[in-house]
Structure formats: structure tokens, C-alpha cells
Amino acid sequence: MTTPLLSLSGVHTHVGRYHILHGVDLVVPVGGVTMLLGRNGAGKTSTLRTIMGLWRASAGSVTLAGEDVTQAATPAIARSGLAYVPENMGIFADLTVRENLVLAARSGEIDADRLKWVFGLFPALEKFFSLAAGALSGGQKQMLAIARAIIEPRRLYLVDEPTKGLAPAIVANMIAAFRELKASGATILLVEQNFAAARALGDTVAVMDDGRIVHAGAMAELADDAELQHRLLGLSLAKHQ
Amino acid sequence: MIARLLSGDLPRSHALTVVLVIVLVSLAGAPFLFPGSQSLNVAAKICVFIVLAASYDLLLGYTGIVSFAHTMFYGIGGYGIAIAMHGIGANWGAMGVGIALALLVSLILAVVIGLFSLRVRAIFFAMITLAVASAFAVLASQLRDITGGEDGRSYSVPAMFRPSFRLFEQPVLGVSITGRILTYYIVFTSSLLLFLAALRIVNSPFGRVLQAIRENEFRAEALGYRVVVYRTVASVLSAGMATLAGVLMALWLRYTGPDTTLSFAIMIDILLMVVIGGMGTLYGAVLGATIFILAQNYLQVVMGKLSAATSGIPLLPQLLHPDRWLLWLGILFVLSVYFFPTGIVGRLRSGRLKA
Known part of the structure; x- marks a missing residue:
């Protein structure tokens, strides 16, 4: 094994x-x-x-x-x-959707292809990319929380x-x-x-x-x-x- | 261009933009717009306190750290200049040595306090900074031979900064450019640069991590950020800025003493400036510092006039007597905190959303 x-x-x-x-x-x-x-x-x-x-x-x-x-x-x-998506979302409400995602990227920059893939999974995030995360709906916050975890490949x-x-x-x-x-x-x-x-x-x-x-x-x-x-x-x- | 200077952090409100431009223009043209030594003194103080409040907001508003040691770092800057100018002499070399040593001492203290205490809960950190700051204040007043004790130190500054110095033979726009005005412009320019540097810091990726930590340190850790390191670096940057503010104030006043640098009253003033202006936005520091210093200096004058104007009416003249200015200042603060819980900047920005 x-x-x-x-x-x-x-x-x-x-x-x-x-x-x-x-x-x-x-x-x-x-x-x-x-x-x-x-x-x-x-x-x-x-x-x-x-x-x-x-x-x-x-x-x-x-x-x-x-x-x-x-x-x-x-x-x-x-x-x-390891990428961790805590219960009740755990996004940073004061930062924008983009800033939330950048924080999760180790290099400090989001890979364009990966971002496109994430937008494909959660189109709402593309629409609200520059909006404060706190203003998103509950479902969108959850999408952001998951997007943040998968914005770069993890083990x-x-x-x-x-x-x-x-x-x-x-x-x-x-x-x-x-x-x-x-x-x-x-x-x-x-x-x-x-x-x-x-x-x-x-x-x-x-x-x-x-x-x-x-x-x-x-x-x-x-x-x-x-x-x-x-x-x-x-x-x-x-x-x- | 402007967006680049402001690191992309625009005021985001028309009213706020107008107020900020008024403050900037008034400060930039202060020697010409408001001639006289008292008004120049007020303008210089505003410049320095904008830097001081902005550096404190870096801790309180952006990182969520409550520190009571901010005046200590401000004092270290002041005493660095005082001790160097007094001990070595009124020359540029002494000034450089004073600034360098002050920054070094602040840096070491900030790192030590940070690494020792930023892992504990916020309230304990606040207590530790209070203890260290108090110890420092006692030390400054007891080491009389070095610091001048309670009397502080008066010293002369390089000839260029003295009132008798004249930059040009002829007056410019009806004002002769003395060493005082030259000093004012050094204070103004340095303050402006420091403020823009602070804007750059909070809007950098580093600043975003600080904001994330403020919101939830465990989430930030789970993303792979070492919270203690980030907090310590923020403390060091903030302490460095406060030290430079102390240096500017010392050059302006040509005097450093416990009351003008280390007193707890100044710590409270800074706290109020940040809270009234709006925590977590550096523009709040600009408005907070400006309003606070103006009120401190001119409320008494305004009240004297009001008191005289209402002399026929019972009770009002007594209430408006210039000696009651602290009462009115207090009332103004309570009202502003009550009506603007997110600070003046927060209020102005949310006003824009409704419109």
C-alpha cells in the first residue's frame, strides 16, 4: 500500500x-x-x-x-x-474579492488561467471581483471561501x-x-x-x-x-x- | 499620476476629497495664507500629528493592535535630536547621528516588545506597552544629566533653521523667507512624504495581510501567514514613523521635554485623533489631527468671542467663557464618537453610497 x-x-x-x-x-x-x-x-x-x-x-x-x-x-x-475552508466561510469581509484571492496565492499574484477556471466554477465571483467580500450574499461568500482555497493547486x-x-x-x-x-x-x-x-x-x-x-x-x-x-x-x- | 502617489487608495468621496485638498493647500501655503508665528506653529503641529496619528492608525486601525507605547517612540525621536544637538552641537552631523540613534533604539524596542508580547492576547499587549512606556517616561525624567529631567532640553539647531536666517534678500509674496519658514517646509515636506509612504504600506500586499490579521488572525494563519512576524513588522514600521515625527517636532520646537513628547495626555490625543477621523483609513488621521489641533488652539478664541457676543443673555456668557473650553472639547468628542461611530471619513464615505 x-x-x-x-x-x-x-x-x-x-x-x-x-x-x-x-x-x-x-x-x-x-x-x-x-x-x-x-x-x-x-x-x-x-x-x-x-x-x-x-x-x-x-x-x-x-x-x-x-x-x-x-x-x-x-x-x-x-x-x-494544505488549504482550509473553515465552517461559516472565513472570508475577509473588509477586503475585496480580488484581495481575498491574492492573499491565498503564495506568490502574491493570481495565475490567470487558474483564475479563469475558478470563474468558470463560480461565475458570480467574476461579476463581483472588485467588491468588498462582506457585501456578497451567503452563497457567494461560500464560493469565495472555496475559490480562495483552490486558487492555487494544493496537496x-x-x-x-x-x-x-x-x-x-x-x-x-x-x-x-x-x-x-x-x-x-x-x-x-x-x-x-x-x-x-x-x-x-x-x-x-x-x-x-x-x-x-x-x-x-x-x-x-x-x-x-x-x-x-x-x-x-x-x-x-x-x-x- | 495622483492615483499612483496615493497608492491607488483614493478618498472615494467628493466631500472627503474637497476637505483633504483644503487641508493640503492650507498646510502647503500656511506661511503665506496665515502669516504669524502662532498660526505657523499650529500648521507645523498639524503636519507632525498627521504623521503621528497615521502611524498609530497603522497599528490600531489596520492591524488591530492597541499600543500605549506610541508616545514613547515619538519621545525617542525628540530626545534623539535633543541629546545629539545638546551634546555634539548644532550641526548637520549631530542631527544625522541623533536621527540614526533614535531610529535604532526605537527599532530595537519595537522588535523586543513585539516578539515578547504580540503572541499574547490584545489586552496583555496593551498592558505591557503601557508598562514599558511608563518606565521609559520615568527613566527620561530621572536621567537628568542626559535628558535634562523634567525641565527637558532646549538646544540650538543648524543656522539654516534659525529665525534670523534669510533664504532670499527680498521677501517672497510679501513674506520674508526666514529659517522658521524653511524649517516649516522641511516639516511639511517630510510629513507629506511619510504620509504617502504610510499609504503605500497599507495598500501593499503586506498591508492586505495586516487587514486580514485584524479581521481574523486564525484565518490568516490557516492561509500560511505568520501572524507574530507580520504584527512585529507593523509595530516596527509604526514605531519608526512615530520616531521621525518626534524628530520633526523637536526640530520645530528646538526643545524636548517629557510634557511635549512622553506624556500620557499626548497618547490620548493621538487615540482620539485616530478614532474621530476614522480607524483603518489613513485619511482619517489627516482629518482627526487637523480638527483636534485646530480645536485645541482656537476653541478658546472662538469661545471668547461668543462669550462677549452673548454678554446680555443670562448664563450663556458663563457657559461660553474661554475657561470652559475643555468642557466643550469633551462634548464635541462625545458627540462625534456618538454620531460618527466609523469616524468622519467613514461617515463621508457612507454618505456617498446613499446619494
Whole structure:
């Protein structure tokens, strides 16, 4: 087996006096979309924050392409090739759309072809390129947050609930964009509550509960097994169709 | 051309543009438009405080750092000139040495304070700067042999800057160009250049990162920016600008003492200038400093006239007596903060959007 791009082994995270992650073991293979599912409060966002070094793991290790980054500083982790789209967007509202994108480009300049590709995914961003990001609608802000992550190719994209609270048309736009990103050969770790979106995008899946991974396997397997879904996620696909 | 000079950061409001042009023209022509030593003094002070407030806005408005050590750096500039001029003599060499040493001391202090304390929470950073600034002020007043203690230091400046110096035989536009006017133009030009440099800084990619950090430091870190480094560099740039403002003020006043440089009252003044003008926009520093210094210097005169004009009416003359000027200044500030929460510049710019 080849080395996975990202692997967490026995990761514990404490925030203040709360013990949030209780030994997370997670493997993200190179290429494709790994879905991280689970009910609210299961520890999905905490897992992403721990990977980024925004919260420090108190035990266990985080390995990126064979290199231990458990104790690395957040900027160093980001520079080693991770793009992070936090929950509730995380754009810079005072800056323009363009400035937001330039900030994410390591060279300080946006590659013209890449920008064209991003505009193709999210046409609204082209229209509002010089507008303050704070003036965008919720869906457009989410598009900007994702555009900022993908404005340059990265080894791994961590995306936290990109479809949360968005209108169905925009959700469809998001799914299409991730499909295209995936087709370009990218590796994505995607946290999602929307099971339909998860099923549409995921290759592999990990389900969290109570700060642990309780199931890992192929997405298709989980999608076909209504009983497993019900046990892990407390839902059935029928309700979502 | 103008857009390039302003680094693409245009006023973005007609009213603001008009006001800024008036301030610029008035300051540029001050010796001719408002002859007299008092008005020239006010104009010079406005120039210096524009730089001081702009450099503070670099920290407060653009990076979200609350520092109380800004007057310390301003004082270091002043004392650099004072000690060099007093110790070495009134020549250009001494001036150069004073400026260089002052900048070096400011740089070292800013880096040390930054690296030690910018990783802690904002309130602790503010407290640390307060402690360091207080310690510095005590030091300046205790090291009497070097700084002149509470009395400060008066010194002479190079002959070109003295009132007796004449640049031309004949008066220009009815005003003879003395060393004072020459000094004023050095202060004015340096201030203008420093202000344009500050505009360049905040509109550079570096400045955008600062704004991103102000909005959310974790997001900036997650994009790969080392927040402590950026904050420290911003502190150093701001400290350097404040030091140069101190140098200009010292050359203008030919005196440096604790009250004119290190006092906490000046720190509060700078804070008010930035807040009233509008945080996070350097043009706010221009308006804030101009209005504040004008009010400080002329409110008493205006009130004296109003008081005399209302002498027949009960109570009003007492309320408008020049001795009550601080009360009115206070009321003006409370009102301006209440009605212009985004500062005067913010108000002018949002006015444009509605129109």
C-alpha cells in the first residue's frame, strides 16, 4: 500500500478543560474525496482544526505525506500544502474579492488561467471581483471561501460543511465545483451533514461519533446500506430523497 | 499620476476629497495664507500629528493592535535630536547621528516588545506597552544629566533653521523667507512624504495581510501567514514613523521635554485623533489631527468671542467663557464618537453610497 497523504493516529485534543477528540484514527488516501460524516458535536470540525494546528493535539500524531506535523505551527502546515475552508466561510469581509484571492496565492499574484477556471466554477465571483467580500450574499461568500482555497493547486483541501445553510441551486453549484476539482486529481477531506451531497462526491468515508471514528470504508458501501446509515448517522436515505 | 502617489487608495468621496485638498493647500501655503508665528506653529503641529496619528492608525486601525507605547517612540525621536544637538552641537552631523540613534533604539524596542508580547492576547499587549512606556517616561525624567529631567532640553539647531536666517534678500509674496519658514517646509515636506509612504504600506500586499490579521488572525494563519512576524513588522514600521515625527517636532520646537513628547495626555490625543477621523483609513488621521489641533488652539478664541457676543443673555456668557473650553472639547468628542461611530471619513464615505 502506498503512503496515505494524511493520517491521524490516536489523536486526542483538549480545548480548555474539555476533552474533545478521544483517539481519532483517520487515513486520507492520495486523490479523491474522503467524506467525514457524523452528527453535530461528533468532533468533525475539531478534527480539521487539529490537522491545521489551530488546536494542538494532546496525544497521538498527525502525519502529512510521511512527515510528522503534529507539533508544527499553523502557517507552516498551511505552507506545506494544505488549504482550509473553515465552517461559516472565513472570508475577509473588509477586503475585496480580488484581495481575498491574492492573499491565498503564495506568490502574491493570481495565475490567470487558474483564475479563469475558478470563474468558470463560480461565475458570480467574476461579476463581483472588485467588491468588498462582506457585501456578497451567503452563497457567494461560500464560493469565495472555496475559490480562495483552490486558487492555487494544493496537496490537500480541508473543507468544513460547504453546503450548510445554502439554497439548493447553490448546493448543486458547490457539488459540481467539487466534482470538477476532484476530476483535476485533487485530494479533498470534506466534512458534510448533507448526505445527498456526501453520496454524490465521496469516494471513501469516515463517520465520527463522540470524538472517535466509528466507521471507515467506501462511500458506495455506506450509501447502499440503509441499516448501517441508520445506525451510524440516525438517518435513512429515503428521508433525503 | 495622483492615483499612483496615493497608492491607488483614493478618498472615494467628493466631500472627503474637497476637505483633504483644503487641508493640503492650507498646510502647503500656511506661511503665506496665515502669516504669524502662532498660526505657523499650529500648521507645523498639524503636519507632525498627521504623521503621528497615521502611524498609530497603522497599528490600531489596520492591524488591530492597541499600543500605549506610541508616545514613547515619538519621545525617542525628540530626545534623539535633543541629546545629539545638546551634546555634539548644532550641526548637520549631530542631527544625522541623533536621527540614526533614535531610529535604532526605537527599532530595537519595537522588535523586543513585539516578539515578547504580540503572541499574547490584545489586552496583555496593551498592558505591557503601557508598562514599558511608563518606565521609559520615568527613566527620561530621572536621567537628568542626559535628558535634562523634567525641565527637558532646549538646544540650538543648524543656522539654516534659525529665525534670523534669510533664504532670499527680498521677501517672497510679501513674506520674508526666514529659517522658521524653511524649517516649516522641511516639516511639511517630510510629513507629506511619510504620509504617502504610510499609504503605500497599507495598500501593499503586506498591508492586505495586516487587514486580514485584524479581521481574523486564525484565518490568516490557516492561509500560511505568520501572524507574530507580520504584527512585529507593523509595530516596527509604526514605531519608526512615530520616531521621525518626534524628530520633526523637536526640530520645530528646538526643545524636548517629557510634557511635549512622553506624556500620557499626548497618547490620548493621538487615540482620539485616530478614532474621530476614522480607524483603518489613513485619511482619517489627516482629518482627526487637523480638527483636534485646530480645536485645541482656537476653541478658546472662538469661545471668547461668543462669550462677549452673548454678554446680555443670562448664563450663556458663563457657559461660553474661554475657561470652559475643555468642557466643550469633551462634548464635541462625545458627540462625534456618538454620531460618527466609523469616524468622519467613514461617515463621508457612507454618505456617498446613499446619494
